[in-house]
Amino acid sequence: MLKKTIPILIASFVGFFLILSKFSPGLEEWDSKVSTWFDIVAAFAMVLGATSLLSSHFKKISNKKPGWAYSLITIVAFGGTLIVGLGKIGVPPSFPGYPWSGDYMTEGGAFWWVFNYVYVPLAATMFATLAFYISSAAFRAFRAKNVEASLLLITAVVVLLAQTSSGPMLTEGLPDEYAHFKLENIKGTLINLFNTLGTRAIMIGIALGVVSTSLKVLLGVDRSYLGAD
Amino acid sequence: MRIIFRSTVLMLMFCGLRILSAQELQPPSNLEVNDVPNDAGVALELKWKLSPDDVEGGQNPVIGYRLERKTDPPDPPPETEGESTSPETEEPQPDEDGFLEIKILVAGTNSHTDENLDPKKNYTYRLTAIGTDDRTSEAVLSIPFSPVVQWINTNKLWFGFLMLVVCGSVVVFIYLAKSGRDLKIRKVAGLEAVEEAVGRATEMGRDVLFIPGIQDINEIQTIAGLIVLNRVAELTAEYDAGLDVPTTRSLVMTTARETVEAAYIKAGRPDLYNPEDIYYLTDEQFGFVAAVSGKMVREKPAACFYMGAFYAESLIFAETANTVGAIQIAGTAMPSQLPFFVAACDYVLIGEEFFAASAYLSGEPQQLGSLKGQDLGKLIGAVLILVGSALFTLSSLFPSSGSYGRLATFLKETLLGS
Numbered sequence: 001m002l003k004k005t006i007p008i009l010i011a012s013f014v015g016f017f018l019i020l021s022k023f024s025p026g027l028e029e030w031d032s033k034v035s036t037w038f039d040i041v042a043a044f045a046m047v048l049g050a051t052s053l054l055s056s057h058f059k060k061i062s063n064k065k066p067g068w069a070y071s072l073i074t075i076v077a078f079g080g081t082l083i084v085g086l087g088k089i090g091v092p093p094s095f096p097g098y099p100w101s102g103d104y105m106t107e108g109g110a111f112w113w114v115f116n117y118v119y120v121p122l123a124a125t126m127f128a129t130l131a132f133y134i135s136s137a138a139f140r141a142f143r144a145k146n147v148e149a150s151l152l153l154i155t156a157v158v159v160l161l162a163q164t165s166s167g168p169m170l171t172e173g174l175p176d177e178y179a180h181f182k183l184e185n186i187k188g189t190l191i192n193l194f195n196t197l198g199t200r201a202i203m204i205g206i207a208l209g210v211v212s213t214s215l216k217v218l219l220g221v222d223r224s225y226l227g228a229d
Numbered sequence: 230m231r232i233i234f235r236s237t238v239l240m241l242m243f244c245g246l247r248i249l250s251a252q253e254l255q256p257p258s259n260l261e262v263n264d265v266p267n268d269a270g271v272a273l274e275l276k277w278k279l280s281p282d283d284v285e286g287g288q289n290p291v292i293g294y295r296l297e298r299k300t301d302p303p304d305p306p307p308e309t310e311g312e313s314t315s316p317e318t319e320e321p322q323p324d325e326d327g328f329l330e331i332k333i334l335v336a337g338t339n340s341h342t343d344e345n346l347d348p349k350k351n352y353t354y355r356l357t358a359i360g361t362d363d364r365t366s367e368a369v370l371s372i373p374f375s376p377v378v379q380w381i382n383t384n385k386l387w388f389g390f391l392m393l394v395v396c397g398s399v400v401v402f403i404y405l406a407k408s409g410r411d412l413k414i415r416k417v418a419g420l421e422a423v424e425e426a427v428g429r430a431t432e433m434g435r436d437v438l439f440i441p442g443i444q445d446i447n448e449i450q451t452i453a454g455l456i457v458l459n460r461v462a463e464l465t466a467e468y469d470a471g472l473d474v475p476t477t478r479s480l481v482m483t484t485a486r487e488t489v490e491a492a493y494i495k496a497g498r499p500d501l502y503n504p505e506d507i508y509y510l511t512d513e514q515f516g517f518v519a520a521v522s523g524k525m526v527r528e529k530p531a532a533c534f535y536m537g538a539f540y541a542e543s544l545i546f547a548e549t550a551n552t553v554g555a556i557q558i559a560g561t562a563m564p565s566q567l568p569f570f571v572a573a574c575d576y577v578l579i580g581e582e583f584f585a586a587s588a589y590l591s592g593e594p595q596q597l598g599s600l601k602g603q604d605l606g607k608l609i610g611a612v613l614i615l616v617g618s619a620l621f622t623l624s625s626l627f628p629s630s631g632s633y634g635r636l637a638t639f640l641k642e643t644l645l646g647s
Binding site for chain 2: 022028049059211
């Protein structure tokens with residue numbers, strides 16, 4: 001009762017109230033208020049997340065599991081970033097006499113330095129690997145094994161060629177009456193017509209799926225995500 | 230004598246010209262204030278008749294209008310940070326009558342919407358025409374007016390009606406299914422393969438990796454992913470396979486722990502449940518990607534499930550797992566990521582299939598009923614698309630008959646508009 005019924009009642013009340021607020025201008029400010037409440041709850045939950053992270057890595061170190069040195073690096077990085085962020089190390093005060101009054105991301109501060117010179121390059125490196133993964137995925141996806149795969153291959157080649165600067169040059173000699181067959185126009189048709197059609201159909205299905213799942217959650221039809229009684 | 234006469238005439242002419250050029254501008258008139266409909270009482274619409282001098286090429290041109298507002302009760306002075314403010318940054322103050330300039334409008338403007346108002350206050354407006362050489366007209370005053378809070382947005386009534394029909398059909402089918410009515414649901418290959426994937430992991434003695442997206446618990450895709458996790462965890466409990474659930478949000482971690490624990494209890498294997506299998510890594514997208522990819526390479530999971538909201542990391546996960554030979558099942562409602570999953574995964578739940586997964590896997594009749602309700606929504610969507618296409622085609626074929634165009638506009642702007 002306490003573990004499932006009351007949370008469902010709260011979720012239903014808040015959920016239906018927020019749906020109503022979308023149709024009532026007088027209630028629309030509640031949307032942002034509830035978002036703020038969520039942020040507050042999520043901030044408290046960060047303690048749980050940090051505890052989980054630290055405990056799992058401390059266990060790896062104490063048990064000397066393979067790769068425990070990486071856990072040590074994680075803990076040192078976590079602690080170091082936390083200290084420079086909370087301590088606002090290297091951040092000049094905004095008001096004289098108030099040493100911690102500066103913004104933690106002030107340029108030149110230690111946290112700013114860690115973010116810009118450690119985190120951003122690392123994140124960019126991970127993001128950059130995507131280019132190679134796209135190539136390997138495209139290599140597998142575009143193998144002309146059957147009719148459908150061949151169509152996919154031809155479409156991809158046309159769009160890719162038209163995206164390049166030299167692609168449109170291949171068909172620029174076509175007379176105006178055959179302008180539809182210029183590479184850039186074929187690409188436009190493929191993207192704006194066929195691609196948009198498919199995407200919109202998927203979006204309609206997604207919207208209906210969201211409605212159905214939300215109703216199941218709000219009406220308590222599916223309670224599996226709430227845990228055991 | 231003649232010189233004196235000429236000088237007098239010239240002086241009179243000069244004075245006449247000065248008087249003519251210094252004459253006051255004629256003011257605007259009929260300053261009306263009306264409430265803006267369908268808002269939360271935060272805006273007023275002002276309309277007025279232009280000054281008779283507001284004509285192009287006139288001798289005494291109006292170059293603009295000064296709009297001022299008096300607030301009753303007055304707004305509190307803005308809060309300033311620090312001990313002192315420089316004169317350049319000082320906020321403008323109301324004059325002795327309590328009016329504060331809010332806008333200078335260009336000549337020819339005869340309306341303005343004043344926004345960010347408070348419905349608990351009265352507002353009086355003062356409008357003055359401005360001419361060249363800093364000349365101004367007499368001011369025209371409005372009556373005091375207070376914006377009104379509207380409780381129903383009439384622009385959204387049709388949208389609300391359509392939403393009620395779709396939601397109502399979902400609810401009706403849920404209750405029909407509960408009453409024992411047989412509902413036929415087509416097979417979804419990706420969902421049929423869930424058991425196969427878990428079985429494969431069991432045979433290989435490796436873990437099942439489940440990623441419930443990278444969004445927080447307020448995202449419906451994350452909820453849908455956790456519902457699927459419940460069914461997958463039931464299977465891993467039954468098969469005694471290892472389960473690994475890295476999360477990118479603390480709240481998702483706590484909810485996932487509850488979900489998995491419930492699944493293990495339901496499967497009769499609470500002893501196998503280990504909360505540390507569900508853990509938090511980081512909120513940062515590429516930090517999470519690095520951690521999960523590294524885990525994939527080191528531990529080589531036999532089956533990978535990606536169920537939730539994904540962005541650029543989708544292909545990195547799917548390709549990394551592909552290199553370690555894992556069977557992969559993905560489900561997402563992010564259209565931009567679907568091609569990546571389709572290219573790299575063995576099975577993909579596209580959009581609505583992902584949301585249908587929980588009902589499908591549970592097999593509970595009331596949940597299957599919700600899928601039938603969705604079908605009615607699709608039928609309504611298809612009918613509206615066909616009717617709309619027909620109306621727009623007819624309106625372009627027969628432009629002289631305005632009724633097709635009006636109906637098409639009604640369908641687009643009113644029925645399906647926001």
